Amino acid sequence: MLLEKIKNRTAVIGVVGLGYVGLPLAVLQAKTGYKVVGVDEMAEKIERVNRGENYISDVDNAELSQAVGAGRLTATTDFAALRGCDVVLICVPTPLTKNKEPDISAVVSVTKQLAKYVHPEMLVVLESTTYPGTTEEVILPTLTEGGLKVGQEIFVAFSPERVDPGNHSFKTHNTFKLVGGVTPACLTAARTFYEQSIVKIFPLSSPRVAEMTKVFENVFRSVNIALVNELAQLCDRMGLNVYEVIDAAATKNFGFMPFYPGPGVGGHCIPLDPYYLAWKSKEYDMHTRFIELAGEINEGMPYYVLAKLQRLLNRHGRCLNGADILVLGVTYKADVADWRETPAIKVMELLQRESVKLTYADPFTPSVEIEGRSYAAVEATDERLERCACALVLTAHSAFDFERIVRHAPLVFDTRNGTKTVTGKKDNVVLL
Numbered sequence: 001m002l003l004e005k006i007k008n009r010t011a012v013i014g015v016v017g018l019g020y021v022g023l024p025l026a027v028l029q030a031k032t033g034y035k036v037v038g039v040d041e042m043a044e045k046i047e048r049v050n051r052g053e054n055y056i057s058d059v060d061n062a063e064l065s066q067a068v069g070a071g072r073l074t075a076t077t078d079f080a081a082l083r084g085c086d087v088v089l090i091c092v093p094t095p096l097t098k099n100k101e102p103d104i105s106a107v108v109s110v111t112k113q114l115a116k117y118v119h120p121e122m123l124v125v126l127e128s129t130t131y132p133g134t135t136e137e138v139i140l141p142t143l144t145e146g147g148l149k150v151g152q153e154i155f156v157a158f159s160p161e162r163v164d165p166g167n168h169s170f171k172t173h174n175t176f177k178l179v180g181g182v183t184p185a186c187l188t189a190a191r192t193f194y195e196q197s198i199v200k201i202f203p204l205s206s207p208r209v210a211e212m213t214k215v216f217e218n219v220f221r222s223v224n225i226a227l228v229n230e231l232a233q234l235c236d237r238m239g240l241n242v243y244e245v246i247d248a249a250a251t252k253n254f255g256f257m258p259f260y261p262g263p264g265v266g267g268h269c270i271p272l273d274p275y276y277l278a279w280k281s282k283e284y285d286m287h288t289r290f291i292e293l294a295g296e297i298n299e300g301m302p303y304y305v306l307a308k309l310q311r312l313l314n315r316h317g318r319c320l321n322g323a324d325i326l327v328l329g330v331t332y333k334a335d336v337a338d339w340r341e342t343p344a345i346k347v348m349e350l351l352q353r354e355s356v357k358l359t360y361a362d363p364f365t366p367s368v369e370i371e372g373r374s375y376a377a378v379e380a381t382d383e384r385l386e387r388c389a390c391a392l393v394l395t396a397h398s399a400f401d402f403e404r405i406v407r408h409a410p411l412v413f414d415t416r417n418g419t420k421t422v423t424g425k426k427d428n429v430v431l432l
């Protein structure tokens with residue numbers, strides 16, 4: 001019955017958590033032809049969705065308003081709406097505690113709510129990134145408390161979200177999807193569901209394999225970024241241009257994949273997810289040294305940026321204290337409006353502690369708060385660039401006119417190689 005409903009599009013889809021992952025997924029399901037109910041604890045988001053108003057840059061405004069206008073997408077804060085759903089996708093945050101331990105409280109709370117409304121012929125899929133074991137150790141026992149049999153009456157699976165915000169080539173519908181079901185019937189249900197809207201599905205033997213794969217993908221990125229961040233520091237000491245080295249290595253026809261250095265790692269995934277695995281591994285008497293080492297190097301990058309900036313100013317006979325520093329870009333990566341975990345805030349925090357005269361420009365971030373002090377974004381005008389002691393590039397948004405920045409700022413410390421396309425004279429530019 002569930003498979004029939006999925007195939008003939010009469011299934012009702014519940015998406016819990018309407019953020020960077022959940023909203024694009026909800027819109028995709030509505031576009032596929034399903035009736036979709038979004039559930040989120042933030043009343044403001046619910047009101048915006050119900051007005052057809054978009055707040056996630058990866059979501060197409062027209063697709064969202066069409067889905068809402070056609071009555072295919074509604075949103076609510078009331079979990080009871082899940083009673084009428086055939087498929088429920090959980091996309092809530094999985095942050096870390098202050099001590100860098102997994103905080104799965106949102107997943108636990110949503111599962112408890114859902115357990116009140118779970119019914120036979122319902123498919124529940126966790127999409128949030130988490131440590132291997134969460135689906136079977138946390139979700140499954142709660143959903144089956146009332147006696148429903150998994151694989152016969154209800155179907156439970158893990159399918160990690162791999163979406164890359166701001167990526168114009170790969171969106172939710174064409175990013176290949178992994179699926180691991182608690183039983184073969186759970187896998188069939190989840191696979192059949194995703195096949196309706198996503199171009200390629202890879203079935204796996206269990207939720208644990210899917211959970212581990214997702215975290216491994218992000219550990220892979222974290223470790224490789226750390227490797228190149230360390231290389232950048234060595235190249236700095238040896239007087240070599242790290243970007244020339246990376247580009248040269250990338251000429252190899254096989255066996256090399258370029259990663260680029262930066263002022264640290266940000267976003268909701270790379271700085272957090274590896275610690276989920278590091279935490280779980282201790283249960284198996286393992287210490288995941290690569291994860292810890294990568295974290296140490298990547299988290300050290302803002303301090304390296306500070307130290308190098310201090311050196312650069314010193315060479316110009318200036319000190320950091322009181323220096324007019326114009327930060328360019330604060331979001332965690334170029335051309336996205338997301339500044340969660342962005343290393344730029346850490347760099348600004350360190351600069352503020354050194355009493356620099358701090359300003360920043362970022363078309364995506366009207367204001368930021370650094371340790372209780374608010375800053376409003378400024379325009380990087382010619383005059384402001386000329387006035388600063390250093391323009392510090394922390395995120396290379398494509399809206400920045402680097403030709404002009406290099407022409408007017410006395411010194412440009414570019415931690416992202418945003419100035420690589422500048423054709424004119426650039427002896428005032430220093431790379432990471």
Ligand SMILES: NC(=O)c1ccc[n+]([C@@H]2O[C@H](COP(=O)([O-])OP(=O)(O)OC[C@H]3O[C@@H](n4cnc5c(N)ncnc54)[C@H](O)[C@@H]3O)[C@@H](O)[C@H]2O)c1
Binds near residue numbers: 020110164
């Ligand atoms: N953002 C990404 O690039 C990305 C990519 C892949 C995977 N993920 C993973 O997807 C998950 C969601 O990430 P996101 O970036 O969409 O987060 P987000 O913060 O943008 O969205 C999560 C939403 O869940 C809501 N929420 C939180 N607790 C809730 C609760 N108890 N009940 C109902 N709603 C609740 C929040 O209000 C928010 O709207 C995380 O596990 C993340 O690691 C994120």
